[in-house]
Amino acid sequence: MMAISCKSVTRRYANGTEALGPVDLEIREGEFVSLLGPSGCGKSTLLRIIAGLDASSTGSVAVGAHARSSRGIGFVFQEPTLMPWACVRDNVRLPLRLTGDDSPAGRTRVDELLGRVGLREFAEAYPRELSGGMRMRASLARALVTDPDILLLDEPFAALDEITRFRLNDDLLTLWRDLRKTVVFVTHSVFESVFLSQRVIVMTARPGRIFTEHRIDAPEPRDESFRTSAPYAGFCREVSALLGQASVADGGRVA
Amino acid sequence: MMGQDREPARAMSQPDRPLPKTLRVLLPVIVFALLMGIWEATVRLRGIPPYILPAPSLIVQTLVKDWGILFASLLTTLRSTLEGFLAAVVGGVGLALLFSRARWVEDAFLPYAVILQVTPVIAIAPLLLVYLPQHLAVVACAWIVAFFPVLSNTLLGLKSVDRNLAGLFTLYDASPAQKLWWLRLPSALPYIMGGLRIAGGLSLIGAVVAEIAAGSAGSGSGLAFRIAEAGYRLDIPRMFAALALLSAAGIVIYAGLSAASYLVLRHWHESAMEGD
Numbered sequence: 443m444m445a446i447s448c449k450s451v452t453r454r455y456a457n458g459t460e461a462l463g464p465v466d467l468e469i470r471e472g473e474f475v476s477l478l479g480p481s482g483c484g485k486s487t488l489l490r491i492i493a494g495l496d497a498s499s500t501g502s503v504a505v506g507a508h509a510r511s512s513r514g515i516g517f518v519f520q521e522p523t524l525m526p527w528a529c530v531r532d533n534v535r536l537p538l539r540l541t542g543d544d545s546p547a548g549r550t551r552v553d554e555l556l557g558r559v560g561l562r563e564f565a566e567a568y569p570r571e572l573s574g575g576m577r578m579r580a581s582l583a584r585a586l587v588t589d590p591d592i593l594l595l596d597e598p599f600a601a602l603d604e605i606t607r608f609r610l611n612d613d614l615l616t617l618w619r620d621l622r623k624t625v626v627f628v629t630h631s632v633f634e635s636v637f638l639s640q641r642v643i644v645m646t647a648r649p650g651r652i653f654t655e656h657r658i659d660a661p662e663p664r665d666e667s668f669r670t671s672a673p674y675a676g677f678c679r680e681v682s683a684l685l686g687q688a689s690v691a692d693g694g695r696v697a
Numbered sequence: 698m699m700g701q702d703r704e705p706a707r708a709m710s711q712p713d714r715p716l717p718k719t720l721r722v723l724l725p726v727i728v729f730a731l732l733m734g735i736w737e738a739t740v741r742l743r744g745i746p747p748y749i750l751p752a753p754s755l756i757v758q759t760l761v762k763d764w765g766i767l768f769a770s771l772l773t774t775l776r777s778t779l780e781g782f783l784a785a786v787v788g789g790v791g792l793a794l795l796f797s798r799a800r801w802v803e804d805a806f807l808p809y810a811v812i813l814q815v816t817p818v819i820a821i822a823p824l825l826l827v828y829l830p831q832h833l834a835v836v837a838c839a840w841i842v843a844f845f846p847v848l849s850n851t852l853l854g855l856k857s858v859d860r861n862l863a864g865l866f867t868l869y870d871a872s873p874a875q876k877l878w879w880l881r882l883p884s885a886l887p888y889i890m891g892g893l894r895i896a897g898g899l900s901l902i903g904a905v906v907a908e909i910a911a912g913s914a915g916s917g918s919g920l921a922f923r924i925a926e927a928g929y930r931l932d933i934p935r936m937f938a939a940l941a942l943l944s945a946a947g948i949v950i951y952a953g954l955s956a957a958s959y960l961v962l963r964h965w966h967e968s969a970m971e972g973d
């Protein structure tokens with residue numbers, strides 16, 4: 443059963459620029475997939491099209507039945523994108539309120555997720571009182587609060603320092619292992635994509651197409667020791683080489 | 698010698714160090730006292746007659762002596778100001794919401810809001826007094842000058858909603874009402890509060906302008922009318938006393954709206970943060 447399937451998806455901007463595609467992509471339920479590509483290759487656009495935040499120009503995107511409901515997809519943006527006027531708890535609770543869920547179970551879930559991302563003591567704090575990493579954790583908790591089938595992340599940790607990024611990578615893997623969501627993770631970091639995913643989709647420069655994909659057949663659960671292992675270094679070398687080829691491939695033309 | 702040279706150099710290297718809080722409050726008070734002192738001394742030493750320039754002490758005496766009539770007039774003016782201000786808030790925010798619904802509404806009506814704003818209100822006031830009952834004309838003047846900053850600030854605020862936050866609301870199928878109350882209005886709030894702070898002072902100006910226009914027609918009861926009336930009678934001290942009351946009213950309005958803005962935004966907006 444496919445969680446997400448894209449068929450010949452393209453995106454052309456109003457000014458005629460071809461931003462994306464055509465892209466064919468199938469993602470299995472419970473899979474962790476990274477979209478890796480150079481800046482401006484349209485990988486974020488593809489993610490937004492899957493989420494329904496952008497429309498494709500041609501082609502179609504199909505998601506599983508539950509994911510089609512308003513609560514079926516969680517999205518984490520590049521910025522934490524929290525409401526500055528609301529405390530952390532209200533920010534995490536927002537998707538529940540928007541979908542009309544005022545149940546005690548929902549409120550329990552908010553607190554449980556705050557605990558999971560280590561923000562229990564900061565539930566009443568306002569976003570500006572938090573560090574960048576903590577804001578991102580709040581954003582993660584918010585994306586998970588409706589218990590979606592699919593979690594889409596758009597370079598969520600790109601603006602964070604490396605130590606914080608590593609820690610959030612670990613946390614994300616733990617969440618994925620526990621909750622078994624289908625995860626699509628957009629990144630321009632080879633290391634991040636190798637560390638996190640089961641499958642890395644390498645995209646070409648604009649217009650973004652799928653150049654190739656690479657399986658990361660590393661044992662799970664992955665933790666800090668994987669980051670320093672020889673297989674990890676090997677995967678990184680292979681994926682880097684593919685990304686290098688992809689950025690000059692550009693659908694037949696040389697970029 | 699060298700030690701002396703170094704002192705001013707170091708002082709100049711930190712020109713913007715904030716003053717201690719007590720001094721920051723005290724400083725304008727000291728300046729005020731100083732100016733009043735100079736004024737008082739000049740009037741007394743030069744023997745300037747009160748119908749040319751009354752001394753501050755005489756103005757205070759007049760304020761006390763005429764308190765009954767001046768305070769009643771102040772209340773009249775404040776009432777018009779408040780009504781004009783509230784109408785400006787409702788009208789400004791309401792029009793902005795209407796304008797933001799559809800681009801063509803803004804294109805069609807914004808120019809008229811601008812025309813109303815750029816036409817000097819002192820020129821509109823006599824006309825309004827012809828067509829409207831006096832109190833209503835005064836309120837209308839206050840509204841005309843005060844609504845535009847609310848309108849333009851609110852419009853700007855409604856347009857500065859975070860794009861991704863808006864995307865998030867779309868993702869969860871938020872209703873238009875949810876988007877309005879939980880996203881667009883809170884996003885616009887810092888801008889709206891900025892508009893209100895400007896509008897508060899302007900509605901006082903609008904009310905006073907209309908009262909002056911009404912006063913020159915020989916009727917009215919507001920504080921500005923008292924100024925005009927006292928002017929005809931060459932009662933200069935009372936003119937100054939009424940003016941002092943108007944200034945005080947303006948200061949209180951501004952301070953009150955600033956405090957309201959701080960209370961509303963203190964948790965989250967940069968403008969309301971304590972400098973640290």
